[in-house]
Amino acid sequence: MQQLPRRTLLAAGATAVAAPALAQPRFPARPVRIIAASAPGGPSDVCARVLADRLGAIWGQTVVVENRAGAGGNIGADLVAKAAPDGLTLLMAASSIIAAPFLVRNLSYDPMRDLAPVAEVVDYPMVVLVHPSVPARNLADLVALARADPGGITYSSAGVGNTSHLAPALFAHTAGVEMTHVPFPGAGPSQTAILGGQVKASFNNPGNSVPSIRAGQLRALAVTGSTRWRDLPEVPTVAEQGFPGFEAISWMGLLAPRDTPEPILAQLERDTLAALRDPDARARLQGAGYAMRDQGRAEFRRVMEADTALWGGFIRQANIRQD
Incomplete structure (x- = not known):
């Protein structure tokens, strides 16, 4: 029998080894779902649809x-969290999921354990708003009113446990005053409540807030970011008004089930960041009132860990419960 040269045998072996890798299907081989944990038109829905188009x-x-x-x-x-870890079912989540384990007894999942970060998409501060009937022009005025009438300053939120609830609760705690929380099912109804004078104050997102401020329907007292918001440069931060270090930020981020394989997570991260750096995607998200973050897995996990420490500690200290 004729013997093949050793170099030919090695080449044939290399081809045999490489063949399975070449035969692996390209991800994703099937349609992908992005679960938006909000109603249509909500922040996570807007972010999910922009990202879905580009991906x-x-x-x-x-x-x-x-x-x-x-x-x-x-x-x-x-x-x-309970979906197959194949990268075909993803979550566009708001920062409120971080607070869930501290608010809900017997929660069926743990965001830090059961979800794998892919990328932080956007973030934004809250705008501290009052109805024009409230005689407050700044935070000092608001605090004085709250001290004169404990619980008399009512504030709306988009529901228990999200930043529009926790940020004013943290502010009241920091200022040493009592304000009354009135939750609503979403940012839209929360905004409607303060526009109609059903409540006196609200901490709402810039996308909802800026048009009403410009129309004179609401008065902005502060923003909760570390710097002034680009669309409200005349409005000082909470920290500027005598509360140094105060910051409360909402974010939207893409996550996958925990056991998603590393190669798929790496591709999801890479492609998501590419999608978010597309000029049209950036214009749509910034136009909706968000600040672009486009941070990868490691940076996003650090954000989640920092929020877990902040909100978990505060919720325990203030004994806030959802159920």
Whole structure:
């Protein structure tokens, strides 16, 4: 029998080893779902749809957005936490999921344990708003009113456990005053309540707030970021008004089920960051009132860990419960 040269045998062996790798299907081989843990038009829905458009173009694959609102984002988060870890079911989550384990007894998932960060998409501060009937022009005025009438300053929120609830609660705690929380099912109804004078104050997102401020329907007293907001440069931060170090930020981020394989997570991260750096995607998200973050897995995990420490510690200290 004729013997093949050793170099030929090695080449044949290398081809045999490489063949399975070449035969692996390109991700994603099937349509991808992004679960938006809010109603249509909500922040996570807006972010999910912008990202779905760009990822669909990058992948040449269908990317659909499914809205699973309810329970402060926990319904959507639980669905993704229990989904197959194949990268085909993703979560566009709001920062409120970080507070969930501290608010809800027997929560069926743990955001830090059961969800794998892919990328932080956007963030934004809250705008401290009052109805024009409230005689407050700054935070000192608001604090004075709250001290004169404990509990008399009512504030609306988009629901228990999100930043529009926790930021004013943290502010009241920091200022040493009592304010009354009035939760509503979403940022839209919360805004409607303060516009109608049903409540006196609200901490709402810039996208909802700026048009009403410009129209003279609401008065802005402060923003909760570390710097002034780009669309409200005349409005000082909370920290500037005698509360150094105060900061409360909401974010939106993409997450996957915990056991998603590393190669898939790496591709999701890479492609998501590419999608977020697309000029059209950036224009749409910034136009909706958000600040671009486009941070990868490591940076996003650090943000989640910092928020866990902040909100977990405060919720325990203030004994806030959702159920």
